[in-house]
Amino acid sequence: MDIYHGWCDLKDDVSDMEFADAFVTYMERLKSDGFIETYRLTRRKLGLGGEGLGEFHFMIEVEGLAQLDEAFGLVAARSGPVERDHFSVNTLIKNVRFALYRDFPDPGRVQGEELF
Numbered sequence: 084m085d086i087y088h089g090w091c092d093l094k095d096d097v098s099d100m101e102f103a104d105a106f107v108t109y110m111e112r113l114k115s116d117g118f119i120e121t122y123r124l125t126r127r128k129l130g131l132g133g134e135g136l137g138e139f140h141f142m143i144e145v146e147g148l149a150q151l152d153e154a155f156g157l158v159a160a161r162s163g164p165v166e167r168d169h170f171s172v173n174t175l176i177k178n179v180r181f182a183l184y185r186d187f188p189d190p191g192r193v194q195g196e197e198l199f
Contacts, residue, residue, distance in 0.1 A: 084120070084186045085145050090137040091176040099126070102175045106141065109168035113143075116165075118154040120144045137178050151183075 093102055103124060110122040123142045132138075145151045158169050188194070 084189075085147055085151060086184045086186075087143040087145065087151060088182040088184060089141045089143075089179060090181075091139050091141075091179045092137040093139070094175060094177050097175045102139070102172070105168070105171040105175060109165075109172050110143070112165055112168050113154055113157075116157075118150065118157055120146060120150075136180065137176075139176075 093099065106124055110119065110124075113119045114121065121144045125140045125142075127136075127138045127140070143154075145154065157165055160166070161169075
């Protein structure tokens with residue numbers, strides 16, 4: 084499983100629940116259409132978090148890079164209902180940072196003796 088991470092802050096005039104509702108609507112569309120497997124939205128607690136990371140953290144799980152590429156392709160087309168949902172989230176946030184991680188060890192990891 085590959086996990087696409089994002090961290091962001093909200094623009095000054097945006098409520099936390101407005102953002103959460105827009106995010107869930109967007110993710111549910113991608114999930115129901117088979118472009119992602121699952122997602123999660125979290126919020127920093129007690130002010131704890133890495134320097135430069137936003138107050139909100141989201142994780143989007145995909146089966147592999149091919150599924151993620153399909154999702155990116157859909158969103159990049161900037162049309163249809165998915166664009167409305169994407170735009171609704173994008174207009175609420177600032178200071179966005181992204182990362183891509185994978186489960187480890189994954190099936191691609193060679194098991195056995197170390198070479199060095």
